[in-house]
Amino acid sequence: MTTQSAVVSSLESVDGTAIIHAGDYINKLSGEQIEHECKRKLDEGCKEIILNFADTEIVNSIGISILLGVIDTASNKGAKVVFSDMNENTVELFEMLGLTKHVTLA
Amino acid sequence: MAEHDHKLIHAFGALAELGQEITNKNNFQETIRTSLHLISGALGIMRGAVARFSRFGHELNMLAIRGLGDDFPLSLSLTLEDERQFLSCGLTPIDIQQAKVLPFFQVYDASFERRGLELFVPLVVRDEIVGAIFLGEKATGEAYTNYEKEIVCAMGQHIGVAIAQRNLMAEIERHADENRQLFDEMRSTYHDTVKAFAAAIDCKDKYTEGHSVRVGKFSEIIAMELGWGKDEIEGAAVAGYLHDVGKLTVERKIINAPYRINAKESKELNGHPGVGYEILQPIHHPYTDVPLAAKYHHERLDGRGYPDGLYDREIPYIAKIVTLADSFDAMTTDRPYKARRPAKEVVEDLQRNAGKQFAPELVTAFLGGMLKELQGQDKTKRFRRLLGRDYMEAEGIVDTLKYTLNEMAPTTPMTYVAAAGQVIL
Numbered sequence: 001m002t003t004q005s006a007v008v009s010s011l012e013s014v015d016g017t018a019i020i021h022a023g024d025y026i027n028k029l030s031g032e033q034i035e036h037e038c039k040r041k042l043d044e045g046c047k048e049i050i051l052n053f054a055d056t057e058i059v060n061s062i063g064i065s066i067l068l069g070v071i072d073t074a075s076n077k078g079a080k081v082v083f084s085d086m087n088e089n090t091v092e093l094f095e096m097l098g099l100t101k102h103v104t105l106a
Numbered sequence: 107m108a109e110h111d112h113k114l115i116h117a118f119g120a121l122a123e124l125g126q127e128i129t130n131k132n133n134f135q136e137t138i139r140t141s142l143h144l145i146s147g148a149l150g151i152m153r154g155a156v157a158r159f160s161r162f163g164h165e166l167n168m169l170a171i172r173g174l175g176d177d178f179p180l181s182l183s184l185t186l187e188d189e190r191q192f193l194s195c196g197l198t199p200i201d202i203q204q205a206k207v208l209p210f211f212q213v214y215d216a217s218f219e220r221r222g223l224e225l226f227v228p229l230v231v232r233d234e235i236v237g238a239i240f241l242g243e244k245a246t247g248e249a250y251t252n253y254e255k256e257i258v259c260a261m262g263q264h265i266g267v268a269i270a271q272r273n274l275m276a277e278i279e280r281h282a283d284e285n286r287q288l289f290d291e292m293r294s295t296y297h298d299t300v301k302a303f304a305a306a307i308d309c310k311d312k313y314t315e316g317h318s319v320r321v322g323k324f325s326e327i328i329a330m331e332l333g334w335g336k337d338e339i340e341g342a343a344v345a346g347y348l349h350d351v352g353k354l355t356v357e358r359k360i361i362n363a364p365y366r367i368n369a370k371e372s373k374e375l376n377g378h379p380g381v382g383y384e385i386l387q388p389i390h391h392p393y394t395d396v397p398l399a400a401k402y403h404h405e406r407l408d409g410r411g412y413p414d415g416l417y418d419r420e421i422p423y424i425a426k427i428v429t430l431a432d433s434f435d436a437m438t439t440d441r442p443y444k445a446r447r448p449a450k451e452v453v454e455d456l457q458r459n460a461g462k463q464f465a466p467e468l469v470t471a472f473l474g475g476m477l478k479e480l481q482g483q484d485k486t487k488r489f490r491r492l493l494g495r496d497y498m499e500a501e502g503i504v505d506t507l508k509y510t511l512n513e514m515a516p517t518t519p520m521t522y523v524a525a526a527g528q529v530i531l
Contacts, residue, residue: 028140061120061147062140065172068152068245072173093116096109097150098245 017048024055026063038070047079050106054085064097071102082106117257120148124261128268139170141265145239146172148261149254153221153242157182158269159235164189166238169269173242174221185209192228192235197262199241199255200226225250227258229266236269296392297344304347307354311361317435320492322346324431324472327488331471341393342427348396349403349428352382366443379404380413395424403428406463418465426465430456430472433463438493449497450506457510470515477507 018041023030038049049070059067074081083094084106094100124144127137142156153173157166166182184192188210202218202225205211211218211226218240227239239262244250250258304318311317325346329339353361356378360371367375382400391397402425405411407418411429421429437452447455453473460466478484480503490498 028143061116061123062143063147064150065143065147068146068150069172071245072152092112096112096116097147098247099150101245101247 016046017050018044018046019050019052021052021054022056024057026056026059026067028062028066031063031066035066035070039073042074042077042079048082049074049079050082050084052084053087053090056086056090059090059093064093064099067099071099075102080104114253117148120144121257121260121264124264128264134268134272135169137268138265141261141268142170142172142239145241145258145261148257149250150245151241151243152245153223155240156237156265157240158237158273159184159229161235169237174223174240178221179214179217182210182214189235192238193230193233195228196230197227197259197266199250199258200228202226225255225258227262229262229269231266231270234270236266236273239265293392297340300344300347303351307348307350310353310356310358317439318347318350320435320439321349321428321431323488323492324434325427327475328427328431328468328472331475332468337393341391341395342424344391344393345396345399345424345428346431348382348386349400349432350378350382351385351400352378352380354385355381376404376412395422398422399424399428401425403432405429407465408462411463423465426468430464430468434472438497446497449493449500449503453503453506453510457514460514466514470511473507473511473514477504477511480504480507 018038020034020037020041022034026034034051038051041049051067051070071081081103082105083100083103086094086105091100091105124141127140127144130137132140138156142154145151146154155168155171155174155178157168159166163181164184164186166184168178168180171178171180188208191208202211202223205226206215222243223240224243225239225241227241228235229237229239239258241250241258301319304322307318308315322343323346326339326343329342334342353375356375357371360367360375363371379401383397386397386400389397399422401413402411402416402421405414405416405421405425406429407421407426409415409417434452434456437447437455438449440446453476456464456469456473460469475484476489476498479487479489480498
């Protein structure tokens with residue numbers, strides 16, 4: 001499934017797992033869309049959120065902060081967060097800021 | 107690229123965005139919320155808050171919170187000792203673990219520890235505490251480095267300025283409100299004074315009791331019918347209230363004379379417009395034409411008035427309004443040597459003298475207002491209140507008004523045909 005720029009899409013959750021596709025640029029607007037979608041899935045009872053970054057090229061500081069918020073919320077609800085299909089730059093950024101310490105990489 | 111350089115570039119990007127966010131005219135609350143995101147995102151901080159300092163309550167009130175939970179206190183008190191310490195530190199991050207000597211960190215120790223808060227940054231702008239930033243642990247789990255603390259300081263400076271600016275704006279708005287209130291009070295005092303003056307003028311003349319007040323009201327009606335703005339209408343009313351202020355210096359027996367006064371007495375009485383002007387001129391009125399209305403309210407369009415025998419366009423407009431209001435009141439009230447004239451006759455007199463004594467468009471506006479009231483289109487009962495119901499509802503007055511207005515300001519088809527030379531009655 002593909003996504004448009006700065007647009008988030010999510011697949012129906014199967015067996016308590018939701019897959020959310022991030023857009024190419026994660027800033028305040030698209031970050032808040034991701035946050036909203038994750039919250040909705042967690043409220044529905046999902047125990048695993050897979051954030052797919054296949055299309056993601058840039059994540060700015062607000063995007064990082066929002067993703068940290070998502071990780072925190074999921075952890076408070078006892079849910080697991082998986083980051084998948086990140087490109088090299090995104091992995092480097094997430095590692096540098098410590099996000100990867102709190103998620104499973106796929 | 108070394109990780110340190112990479113971190114620096116990322117933090118600079120956040121700092122640039124913060125500057126942009128603060129200079130944009132966004133909603134203040136949203137700006138602070140975004141600022142907190144930018145600090146957190148720049149350094150990978152899991153949780154934090156930004157608070158504004160209230161110097162009246164000596165407390166830090168939360169503006170934005172991230173990840174601190176619903177039970178984190180929204181308002182934190184400071185003691186004078188805390189404030190002194192924060193002011194002397196300036197904008198320097200304080201390590202919460204090592205600052206427990208201060209009452210602030212002792213009182214809230216449990217709350218801060220439960221949420222893993224590590225840094226407290228007092229926001230000091232121009233030697234005043236404006237707020238504070240609370241920052242939790244970093245996602246890496248590592249301690250804050252000195253360079254990261256410097257970045258926090260730089261970002262905190264921006265946020266502090268945004269809060270100080272907001273405080274300043276709120277103060278300006280508060281002052282503006284106070285000024286508006288003060289102005290309204292002064293305005294009301296001015297109007298009360300004007301009315302008191304009008305009553306004082308009227309006291310001199312027992313036969314024309316209430317004359318100045320009525321001229322004020324009639325002038326107000328004319329200005330309203332001309333479609334003037336609120337301030338201009340008020341100005342016209344004031345000009346009417348004060349038009350006879352010069353009479354204060356005229357002998358009471360001359361004003362009250364129950365006979366036609368002689369030439370000498372007439373000279374004294376006719377000097378009242380000039381005297382009124384002299385009295386009113388030094389006063390700073392919110393409405394500029396008030397002294398002119400007093401000076402020229404006995405001038406006539408045909409140049410036969412006094413004191414200067416001015417012609418039509420030489421007479422200030424406000425004076426023309428007061429002239430009409432003054433004459434109308436003289437005709438509709440009992441005088442020592444003349445009884446009140448019936449409304450119908452007064453209307454005919456105004457028409458006859460339009461263009462000679464009175465400005466025709468003012469007569470039309472005034473009579474138009476009267477007709478609107480009598481036909482029920484205007485419910486304010488302004489004329490009935492000033493002249494009495496029986497007087498205003500005399501038989502034939504509505505027809506006279508319609509006829510007069512039709513002649514003075516032709517608008518109906520009948521006059522259109524008449525103007526074309528085929529009179530059909």
